Amino acid sequence: MIEDTVRRFISEEVAQDGSSPAISDDYPLLERQVLDSLGLFQLVAFLEAEFRIEIQDEELVPSNFGTVSDIARLVDEKRR
């Protein structure tokens, strides 16, 4: 599942301080500051490499990166 891949990357690679809670699909990643700017940059690079998609700058908006579900939906749409 896309959600699991995204969640694993966030938890293991980019979550700030390594103290992130269990991240549910609708946990607010930006509001709760799970992702800092560098983490977001790394996440976007990861998504592009992992799912072979290209994310446009205009797609870098909270509605696409607010939660794991938002990210998974974006990836899913890009892959179609």
Added chain:
Amino acid sequence: MSARTRALVAERRDGQAGVLERAEYLGPVRDRIFAFTHLPGGAPRAAALICSPLYAEFTRNYRREVLMARRLAASGVAVQRFHYRGTGNSDGAPGDITFETMRRDALLALDRLRTTSEGAQVCLIGARYGGLVAGALLPTVPDALVAIWDPIVDPSRYLLDILRARSIVRLKKSDEPPDPPLSNVAEQSGDDLIDVMGYEVRRSLFQDGVSSPFLAGIRDTSGAVLLVSLGADPRRSREVQAITSALEGRAASVEVLTCHETEPWWFTSGALVRKDLLTEPVVITVGWLLGHLAEGGDVDG
């Protein structure tokens, strides 16, 4: 030496390390670049020129370059640092910077280094865009040892990464509206100035032709090459892979080493205070250079 010239030079000697640090301006009046020379106590065993990156990356890397220069000088290597015109303490305006002015500034600094280091083995060290500048010097010093931190191969891709950083900063401030579409900015022609996160950037710095002297220079030289990746970021890894592919079959060695911590470059999150992030690239590079200098000594000796 006239009083006016003397006034442009300041020196400090570190008695413990036996290193002399000299700050001075090089070049003609009103077109000077600011330069630092780090000279070991005895005759230098090698001479290293550090080509800095630009803009936010210049600031992020500054302390690392100072630490590296001091470590190298304490190990007997003369080191030259400098500010490109239009940056730091040098003359000129930011919008004046072109790849050619950067190459000329680096040549001026290299000339100064060679004057002070008595024909020692030259090492070129470049970070990010500074790697492209270092590569463009290789026709002048084809036997140089080369170390590049987070190299850039595709300048237009690099610009898109910087613009992406801007978009991500906006994304974090979720109450601000998103940037207008930026995806075509790097592809537009012309040499106008564009604003990138507060920096006035000349578009020609990010056009494809800039990178060609870098790859050709490295391919044609006889010295060993070190590529240091500051973190395992997929984009940076792709740049490193592109270089190593382009250099396949080259006689001298190309080594790739990756740091544990990821350098954020365009993000001022305070991550540089992490000691490993500050010192790991320095330790890797100094170790590699001194190792190769020792090997060279064995072969020659």
